[in-house]
Amino acid sequence: MERRTFIKAGAIGTAAAALASPAIAQDKRQWKMVTAWPKNLPGPGVAAQSLADRITTLSGGRIEVKLYASGELVPGPGVFDAVSEGTAELYHAVPAYWGSKSKGILLFGSQPFGLRADEQFGWLMHGGGQELYDEMYGRFGIKPFLCGNSGPQWGGWFRDEINSAQDLKGMKFRTTGLASEMMSKMGVAAQAMSGPDMFQGLQTGALDAGEFIGPWTDSALGFYQVAKNYYWPGVGEPSSAEECGVNGDVYAELPDDLKQAVSFACESLYNPVWTEYTTKHAISLQSMVNEQGVIVKKFPDDVISEMGKAAGEVIDELRQDEDELVKRITESFVSYRDSVGGYMTYADNGQMNARAQVLGY
Template sequence: MDRRSFLRKSAMGGTAAAAGALAAPAYAQGRRTLTMVTTWSRGLAGVHDSAQYIADRITAATDGQLTIDLKAAGELVGAFEAFDAVTSGQADMYHAADYYFVGQHPAYPFYSSVPFGMTALELNTWYYHGGGQELHDELGQIFGLKSFLAGNTGSQTGGWYRNEINSPEDFQGLKFRIPGQGGEVLSRLGASVQNLPGGEVYQALSSGAIDGTDWIGPWADEAAGFQEITKIYYPAGFAEPGPGLSLATNREVFDSLPQSHQTVIEQVAAAANIWTWTLFQSNNAAALQRLQSSGVQLLEFPESVWEAFGRASDEVQQQYMSDELYKRVYDSYMASMADSADWVGRSEDTYQAQRNRILGN
């Protein structure tokens, strides 16, 4: 895959490609309105809140000189059409998990989550101080985007299942909703993987169209209502240990803004990164207790399943190494993760283990 092929694919793919030129930004008495599309249905706990936080803060920080008009999934374009809408100019910016756009370039999942990848802390460390942001910008240039990390859900779960998973063979024929490289891993284990927008998952699980699903974590999952359908829940998963969310602006639009407004977008994205992460953390523990009280079983995958996840994950990541940019992103990401894990393992992990032992937590 070369960059020209990616550009052609982006220019031709999706319903947004019909727009041949950038949509004219909206102006009124010196004020400008930018349209933000998202991959989230309105009201999805945490993720829609993150997009709304960004829209509100940019508008407030510029005293309304730059107003963000948020369009949730389906209000202007479908959830998975957000990328093409912004690259073509049908919309000005998107808020999304970039692993939804693995079809545009295989390196995009590194800015959300990859199997056995980074926690939220590790992702932020790489992004702001390990070269991750510069590579994100280089990736965005292929498609005419200016991108920033703009949220994190914290550690996500292994998902909801109709039946327990006792061995890798239990994934054979299993209809499961999971995006990004995590979906490729389960496909290699024999699952029939579907990548559904968040707003469609409850109905698919309720109707039997899927046998299980990942989503986010206890708070968002409880709000989605999955506990009404099944009581089998795996709190720890392999695919999304700290998924980032991204804010991407059409680069021509971004470059046309005054420097002060460009800085506001960058700084609000960084603020949303921390705000969203802590929003999920502040709600997850109580939600997990409520789920348990409602009869939800909290299970762990056996070691044989974890090992199968690991083998398949390596196969998935290695298949893209012929792409030069993917390999540079992968190498940078893995080197930073190794450094972070070494330090955290010697400091925070040891401290927390001793704290929990002493305090009886």
């Protein structure tokens, strides 16, 4: 089966734009959005285009956002710097890609054994996370917003079966963010690369295994063609937040109503993106199992235990980081995780466990 290709969507003009008064026309801004994704990649590529369209719509056309996919204007790994330096006005990516800037950034996207999608948003909106997010990204001249989430990611695609934590040692494995720190502590050679590059790595043997997102996106990239063993749970990323970063000077000069339009475009997209991932992950997993021969496997208990020990070491190191802001971010995350996690024992976890007992009625 050939790997899926992604078709460039055409932009559609409106009659209203042509009828705009000179004063309104002069108030228009044309923004370049650079992304870390191939054009229209199911999941993040689709979400990026949705965000560009939503900002344009909610601003009444006063901000026209044109999307440039990875490599069209700058390489995917370069979108943070492009916005920081003013080459583009905004980007769509994930915080897990910016650990070289500061380890503290990584907590805003995903954390091993950390926050679920709803908890991640709750931390930022109601647990003090957004203020810390702003403070950290402000160092680089960027105003950050969460704008979506993949939900629980998967453990990864493995060419060979995993029977114990020992089997992971020396393995060449694609992952990013704090998950890569966790895996490295287990003796894994963690490597960061794009989804298409991960496919090539698995195909050529340069990689033994790797994780990207989840069934919807992973099936589109064709990983099942080169590795049939699909492992869960993805404890390295219980969720993965997508973000929009806007050049700080560009954002600051906006009138208040346009600042609100940008902010609400991001905030209002979080739940639709997350629930679309969840819905299409479920459909895609069933299709891969029934039609592509994918073998779904659970990580052995000792693998999960060793991952937990390694993740604890990663968090301990962040708590002792020489950067005072990284320490504050880490303590805020841990405090929120423990508080909400304790409640979830009775709430969501209780409901899911109860439902599993009677599933099939």
